[in-house]
Amino acid sequence: MSFPKLGILGGGQLGKMLCQAASCWELPIYALDTSIEFPAGPYAKGFQQGSFKDYDDVLGFGRQMDIITIEIEHVNTDALKQLQEEGKTVHPDPAALDIIKDKGLQKTFYKEHNIPTSPFQLFPDKNAVLNAVKSGDLTIPFVQKSRTAGYDGKGVAVIKNQADLTEKLLDGACMIEDLVEMEKEIAVIVAQNERGEISAFDPVEMEFNPIANLVEFLICPSNITEEQAKTCTDLATKVIKAFNICGLLAVELFLDKQGNILVNEVAPRPHNSGHHTIDSAITSQYEQHLRGVLNLPLGSTKMTTPSVMVNLLGAEGYTGKAIYEGLSDCLAIEGVKIHLYGKELTKPFRKMGHATIIADTIEAAKEKARKVQATLIIKTND
Numbered sequence: 001m002s003f004p005k006l007g008i009l010g011g012g013q014l015g016k017m018l019c020q021a022a023s024c025w026e027l028p029i030y031a032l033d034t035s036i037e038f039p040a041g042p043y044a045k046g047f048q049q050g051s052f053k054d055y056d057d058v059l060g061f062g063r064q065m066d067i068i069t070i071e072i073e074h075v076n077t078d079a080l081k082q083l084q085e086e087g088k089t090v091h092p093d094p095a096a097l098d099i100i101k102d103k104g105l106q107k108t109f110y111k112e113h114n115i116p117t118s119p120f121q122l123f124p125d126k127n128a129v130l131n132a133v134k135s136g137d138l139t140i141p142f143v144q145k146s147r148t149a150g151y152d153g154k155g156v157a158v159i160k161n162q163a164d165l166t167e168k169l170l171d172g173a174c175m176i177e178d179l180v181e182m183e184k185e186i187a188v189i190v191a192q193n194e195r196g197e198i199s200a201f202d203p204v205e206m207e208f209n210p211i212a213n214l215v216e217f218l219i220c221p222s223n224i225t226e227e228q229a230k231t232c233t234d235l236a237t238k239v240i241k242a243f244n245i246c247g248l249l250a251v252e253l254f255l256d257k258q259g260n261i262l263v264n265e266v267a268p269r270p271h272n273s274g275h276h277t278i279d280s281a282i283t284s285q286y287e288q289h290l291r292g293v294l295n296l297p298l299g300s301t302k303m304t305t306p307s308v309m310v311n312l313l314g315a316e317g318y319t320g321k322a323i324y325e326g327l328s329d330c331l332a333i334e335g336v337k338i339h340l341y342g343k344e345l346t347k348p349f350r351k352m353g354h355a356t357i358i359a360d361t362i363e364a365a366k367e368k369a370r371k372v373q374a375t376l377i378i379k380t381n382d
Ligand SMILES: Nc1ncnc2c1ncn2[C@@H]1O[C@H](COP(=O)(O)OP(=O)(O)OP(=O)(O)O)[C@@H](O)[C@H]1O
Pocket: 118, 143, 145, 150, 151, 152, 153, 154, 155, 156, 177, 178, 179, 180, 181, 182, 185, 208, 213, 214, 252, 264, 265
């Protein structure tokens, strides 16, 4: 068989790992992003410099491709819709992308499709939120999320008291939801192809770093009951069907203290919570995304070994050209698989790579993961 030309909007680490997966089949991938210095640059067959947010850049790039996909949601969907009209295959569907890009529309979509999610309200700006609190329509505590400006926890404010209300409230159109009493955070990555095959990876459990509000440990298998795992997987399947997405959909879920399982948000692309699949599943999420968007048979999602994934973040206090202290000590630990993204510059909490630690038990993997975190320091020379 001969492969179609596949274009990705975005040239970051997710794009790089898509290129790596594609290289096994000699499948040519082309990427669009502002700098060839980005992680996917050296791995893409072709790299076009331009902005995935710009109509003309996306249109011009897409016209040279057969199939267009993404590694980031914040792309120009008008151009993608035009490409669809011109006969190009675009996965995920830009109509779904428009809903997902806006946390207000996304939550409304769940409500309309009977998908369990925490109760919410939409507000045009900060003042409207303050007025609602004054009038008693809205009560503290709550979580405020920017409708369109959020990424990596940055557009999220948890408002627990009056002081938070004056200090933390975000500007702009927002979605306000109940503060969930969290038992666990789970993610399920599910995939679909055009022939309607659907396949989910095992649920993974996320443990957060409270300071950076970024995932610290990602654990697979997660410590939930079989029944809970089935509910999570069934929900993820329902969501991918509702959006009618081909390729991957990462579904972030909350298990609350009352035992409810709620959908938090989704990402229609490879996701941080699926990095471990490169080293601990028969098919990686990246290969699965390619299978989904190319309408190939989906691969087995079976886990081959327990794993813990840690993001390798830029150390606090260092901004500049990155160096990796302690790398060879980490490579000496059995089961530690290091993936560096090749970002030239580090800054505090920037995702510079990840490590997947495979071991016979989660406990053993966690212990090694802590060693990696204490040993591998991403800093600068000065
Ligand atoms: N309603 C809620 N109640 C309690 N905690 C919440 C709620 N919403 C979000 N959080 C916490 O904030 C984190 C980030 O929220 P969310 O995933 O919606 O934002 P994000 O900016 O898209 O983050 P990311 O890009 O890291 O996924 C969640 O993983 C969770 O820990």
